[in-house]
Structures are given as structure tokens and as C-alpha cells.
Amino acid sequence: xxxxxxxxxxxxxxxxxxxxxxxxxxxxxxxxxxxxxxSYIDDNKKRPSSGDSNIEIKKLSRWQxxxxxxxxxxxxxxxxxxxxxxxxxxxEEYKEYF
Numbered sequence: 001x002x003x004x005x006x007x008x009x010x011x012x013x014x015x016x017x018x019x020x021x022x023x024x025x026x027x028x029x030x031x032x033x034x035x036x037x038x039s040y041i042d043d044n045k046k047r048p049s050s051g052d053s054n055i056e057i058k059k060l061s062r063w064q065x066x067x068x069x070x071x072x073x074x075x076x077x078x079x080x081x082x083x084x085x086x087x088x089x090x091x092e093e094y095k096e097y098f
């Protein structure tokens with residue numbers, strides 16, 4: 001963006017508290033989901049179920065299942081060493097649920 005006024009407008013827009021959640025990276029979104037999964041397990045003492053009546057818990061269950069598969073195959077986001085390490089630490093910390 002060569003126009004400074006447009007650049008500043010865009011920068012303010014993507015950093016606005018109301019809109020910045022739509023501009024996070026895939027890695028940041030992944031970390032947020034991991035934190036949601038940890039919170040769910042901490043609160044419920046179990047992994048989320050794909051048979052749950054709550055759609056958000058079903059989504060979390062599917063996400064978690066995909067991460068298990070991706071981790072085993074080092075596919076998709078698990079190709080990122082930081083993400084791979086975060087998941088490794090997670091499954092070690094929550095090993096009784098895996």
C-alpha cells in the first residue's frame with residue numbers, strides 16, 4: 001500500500017477490537033482452539049464428544065480428532081514445528097485423556 005492514508009486506515013481497521021478477531025493467523029486460531037480444548041477437558045474431565053447435543057462441542061471434538069490424525073502424519077498445520085511441539089506438550093500433559 002503506497003498511499004499512507006489508506007495504509008493507516010487499514011492498519012487501524014485490522015487492529016480495532018471489534019474486527020481484529022477476523023484477521024488472526026491460522027496458527028493463532030489453532031492456539032485458540034487448543035486453549036478451548038484444554039478448558040473443556042479441565043472443566044469436564046473428558047474429551048469432547050462428537051455425539052454431544054451442543055454444536056460447539058461437536059465442532060471441538062471434530063477439530064481434536066483432526067489434530068490427532070494430522071499429528072500422526074505430520075500433515076497440514078502439524079508441519080509447523082511450533083504447533084507440533086505445542087500438541088506434543090498437550091498430549092503429554094493430558095495423557096490420561098488420550
